[in-house]
Amino acid sequence: MSFPNPHHDHGPCVAHALEAAEEECRRRGARLTDIRRRVLELVWRSHAPIGAYALLEALGKAAPPTVYRALDFLLAHGLIHRIEKLNAFVGCAHPGHAHPGQFLLCRQCGAAAELNDDSIEQAVRVAAEHSGFLVTSLVVEAEGLCPACQGQQA
Amino acid sequence: MSFPNPHHDHGPCVAHALEAAEEECRRRGARLTDIRRRVLELVWRSHAPIGAYALLEALGKAAPPTVYRALDFLLAHGLIHRIEKLNAFVGCAHPGHAHPGQFLLCRQCGAAAELNDDSIEQAVRVAAEHSGFLVTSLVVEAEGLCPACQGQQA
DNA sequence: GGGCTAAATGTTATATTATAACGTTCCGTC
DNA sequence: GACGGAACGTTATAATATAACATTTAGCCC
Ligand SMILES: [Zn+2]
Ligand SMILES: [Zn+2]
Ligand SMILES: [Zn+2]
Ligand SMILES: [Zn+2]
Numbered sequence A, B: 001m002s003f004p005n006p007h008h009d010h011g012p013c014v015a016h017a018l019e020a021a022e023e024e025c026r027r028r029g030a031r032l033t034d035i036r037r038r039v040l041e042l043v044w045r046s047h048a049p050i051g052a053y054a055l056l057e058a059l060g061k062a063a064p065p066t067v068y069r070a071l072d073f074l075l076a077h078g079l080i081h082r083i084e085k086l087n088a089f090v091g092c093a094h095p096g097h098a099h100p101g102q103f104l105l106c107r108q109c110g111a112a113a114e115l116n117d118d119s120i121e122q123a124v125r126v127a128a129e130h131s132g133f134l135v136t137s138l139v140v141e142a143e144g145l146c147p148a149c150q151g152q153q154a
Numbered sequence C: 001g002g003g004c005t006a007a008a009t010g011t012t013a014t015a016t017t018a019t020a021a022c023g024t025t026c027c028g029t030c
Numbered sequence D: 001g002a003c004g005g006a007a008c009g010t011t012a013t014a015a016t017a018t019a020a021c022a023t024t025t026a027g028c029c030c
Helices: A011-028 A034-045 A052-059 A064-076 A118-130 A147-152 B011-028 B034-045 B052-059 B064-076 B118-130 B147-152
Strands: A080-083 A088-091 A101-106 A112-114 A134-145 B080-083 B088-091 B101-106 B112-114 B134-145
Touching: A011 A034, A034 A052, A034 A064, A034 A088, A052 A064, A064 A080, A064 A088, A080 A101, A101 B118, A118 A134, A118 B101, A118 B118, A118 B134, A134 B118, B011 B034, B034 B052, B034 B064, B034 B088, B052 B064, B064 B080, B064 B088, B080 B101, B118 B134
Parallel strands: A101 A134, B101 B134
Antiparallel strands: A080 A088, A101 A112, A134 B134, B080 B088, B101 B112
């Protein structure tokens, strides 16, 4: 919910996310295969949203469809989100319950924070209803400066 | 603000948009050259968000940088918006005063409607402030079904 | 376990979107 | 009409994503 300290110990975050993913896949009867697990781990290890080809390189000997298929799986099961502005992917902080992706993206350090704010979704829904529009998915991406990077600005 | 009727006479919309663009460019001391004007007209003629390469084809004898440069100009002067989810562009309904792009995108017919709802922006700003984040630009893209397409669904 | 089936992965090629780099033309200014 | 910066032309290439089809793997029934 809040912005991650860039110097915090990220290991436990990754471990916790992987465990939650295992759990969620069990619950859903989905198979978190080795490749999918490795891609998810790489996504989490990265402090910033990471692109498909960066993942590909990190994986080593794979071809594009391999990583895109893994990403499709992780997206379908709500374990990651796609950042449309960046063509990049980031771990979901709240897997297991459906929610629209809402992100704060620091244009300085690249860090991303996931919001989970019902009032944003509500505001969009209300505005949409005024047009008779039925919302089925929602992208909210705010670009700006994280707390750490505001200090460093001139 | 409201969803456009797909059968309305679009000619006047396009003409009005081009006139408003001329006016806005005059005000800003910016040059709406022939290519830029043609790209803007093509964007407006399309009822749905249109991609750079579709514009390129419609232009005829141009190369990619030509259309991307025109799009950059139109974006910079607030005459069009980019739809991140679609890698496509759409005319701005309210040029001349700065605002974040907020769109309703019909997944059935492709139509797009621009919102101009302060409460959405406010909700994001408030949530961001709770994280100490300073928002400088905002993308809101809701996918779903427009009024016309809801009727046609099973 | 052995065969069946569907899912997952491997592999190759290609589509789609976007930009780098550099030369030329156009236009307002002096 | 020379100058200088903005706009445009042209070629090549980068970055992102998918199509199509072969092969392997994993769960399942018997
Ligand atoms: Zn999430
Ligand atoms: Zn930052
Ligand atoms: Zn607008
Ligand atoms: Zn529709």
